[in-house]
Amino acid sequence: MALGDILIEVSNVAKHFGEGETRVDALRAVDLTVRAGEVVALLGPSGSGKTTLLNIIGCILAPSAGRVALDGEPVFDGRWLRRDLRRLRLDKIGFIFQAHNLLPFLTAEENVSVVLDLVGWSADKGRARARELLTYLEVGHRATVKPALLSGGEAQRVAIARALANRPRIILADEPTAALDGARAGLVMDLMRKLAVEQEACIVTVTHDEKIFDRFDRLIHLRDGHLVSA
Amino acid sequence: MADRKTGLLPGETIRLGRDRFTVVGLVEGAMNSGGDPAVYVTLADAMALQTELDPAAQRVQTARGAVSVKSASVATIIARMSPGADVDLLTATVRQWKHLAAMTQVEQEELLLASVVDKARRQIGLFLGILLSVSAVVIALIIYTMTMEKLKQIATLKLIGAPDRTIIALIVQQALILGASGWGIGLILILAVKDYFPRRVVLEPFNVMVLAGIIAAVCLLSSALGVRAAIKVDPATALGS
Numbered sequence: 471m472a473l474g475d476i477l478i479e480v481s482n483v484a485k486h487f488g489e490g491e492t493r494v495d496a497l498r499a500v501d502l503t504v505r506a507g508e509v510v511a512l513l514g515p516s517g518s519g520k521t522t523l524l525n526i527i528g529c530i531l532a533p534s535a536g537r538v539a540l541d542g543e544p545v546f547d548g549r550w551l552r553r554d555l556r557r558l559r560l561d562k563i564g565f566i567f568q569a570h571n572l573l574p575f576l577t578a579e580e581n582v583s584v585v586l587d588l589v590g591w592s593a594d595k596g597r598a599r600a601r602e603l604l605t606y607l608e609v610g611h612r613a614t615v616k617p618a619l620l621s622g623g624e625a626q627r628v629a630i631a632r633a634l635a636n637r638p639r640i641i642l643a644d645e646p647t648a649a650l651d652g653a654r655a656g657l658v659m660d661l662m663r664k665l666a667v668e669q670e671a672c673i674v675t676v677t678h679d680e681k682i683f684d685r686f687d688r689l690i691h692l693r694d695g696h697l698v699s700a
Numbered sequence: 701m702a703d704r705k706t707g708l709l710p711g712e713t714i715r716l717g718r719d720r721f722t723v724v725g726l727v728e729g730a731m732n733s734g735g736d737p738a739v740y741v742t743l744a745d746a747m748a749l750q751t752e753l754d755p756a757a758q759r760v761q762t763a764r765g766a767v768s769v770k771s772a773s774v775a776t777i778i779a780r781m782s783p784g785a786d787v788d789l790l791t792a793t794v795r796q797w798k799h800l801a802a803m804t805q806v807e808q809e810e811l812l813l814a815s816v817v818d819k820a821r822r823q824i825g826l827f828l829g830i831l832l833s834v835s836a837v838v839i840a841l842i843i844y845t846m847t848m849e850k851l852k853q854i855a856t857l858k859l860i861g862a863p864d865r866t867i868i869a870l871i872v873q874q875a876l877i878l879g880a881s882g883w884g885i886g887l888i889l890i891l892a893v894k895d896y897f898p899r900r901v902v903l904e905p906f907n908v909m910v911l912a913g914i915i916a917a918v919c920l921l922s923s924a925l926g927v928r929a930a931i932k933v934d935p936a937t938a939l940g941s
Contacts, residue, residue, distance in 0.1 A: 530936045560861025571856040
């Protein structure tokens with residue numbers, strides 16, 4: 471496990487929806503490699519295939535063809551090679567959402583430790599790790615607060631803490647700064663990058679937010695299901 | 701002497717048969733086997749009430765030349781058997797006199813249950829069944845609606861790796877909490893108002909626990925609709941705004 475390891479390897483991946491006249495090719499022969507420590511952005515107009523690619527990397531959507539390997543483990547080759555995809559996501563992937571998607575009936579700390587609870591950590595250990603991450607992301611003082619009482623920036627930092635809680639090596643983010651102003655968006659991206667490097671993880675972000683383009687190592691453009699530049 | 705639940709007051713008079721009786725005192729918790737409040741009269745009055753006709757009926761009987769029925773001096777004899785005595789032989793012997801009836805304690809209990817308690821029990825059971833069915837539908841709809849409101853949260857849990865059993869447990873917990881709240885509120889209400897019922901309400905701890913078990917089963921059954929909706933949620937729903 472080191473910086474530079476290939477964490478995401480997408481080879482010749484295609485995805486189409488429907489058949490015959492209604493067939494839509496969302497992705498066509500896409501190749502993509504992302505290494506540990508890298509922070510990359512998926513860009514493109516609506517319908518270009520960004521979310522489809524993110525869903526495939528996140529093992530939410532099965533490709534129609536191609537191969538996918540995550541953290542050195544082949545997970546798709548014409549079919550899923552793992553039966554328990556949720557466990558795979560739990561172990562290898564952290565998700566950050568556009569609208570933070572925190573569970574409203576849990577406190578900030580519980581929202582982070584819920585992932586560790588699912589992994590099988592003890593409650594005390596989970597709480598300690600959640601506190602550590604929240605403090606690191608400068609929202610430790612809001613640990614006992616429910617999401618409804620958090621500001622947009624605070625909620626998104628709690629969501630980042632949740633995504634990183636069990637040290638996954640692949641972080642997938644869907645418009646993580648869409649609800650934040652420019653300064654806060656930059657701060658969130660800086661925090662994500664810092665944690666990615668420290669945890670030897672990679673971050674793949676779908677974004678339209680031009681304010682944060684300079685925070686990425688690579689900008690990957692998609693158009694009509696093709697990867698046009700990287 | 702009248703039970704307080706009859707609503708009678710000391711000094712009031714009531715007509716029973718051909719006589720008027722004056723209430724001379726009140727008692728608590730005196731009821732018949734069906735739970736209705738009871739009044740006490742002397743044994744002689746009770747036997748007269750049982751056998752004597754009211755004046756109007758008596759006149760009719762006299763007019764048609766019927767011989768007036770005299771009150772019996774003995775209504776019932778309660779016999780306590782020695783240990784080891786043959787009860788069946790005794791009752792069979794007494795029944796040889798065709799105008800007498802003999803019943804064992806078990807037969808008396810069965811007669812009482814069949815004639816008074818069983819019908820009421822069936823009636824209450826029917827109401828209870830209807831109420832539980834309606835409750836099941838209401839709980840199912842509430843749980844389904846609550847689940848539909850939380851689809852994005854459920855999708856998020858699935859996306860971050862929560863297994864189905866965790867999600868099912870959340871929904872079932874919700875249904876059980878709903879059932880437990882209903883059970884608790886119902887129990888408090890019953891305990892608060894049962895003494896104001898015209899009939900005596902007996903609530904045994906065993907019955908309360910059986911009802912809790914039935915409610916738990918109804919809640920489990922009712923949560924099936926919500927569980928089905930939750931299991932079908934696509935984790936990809938969590939992505940996007």
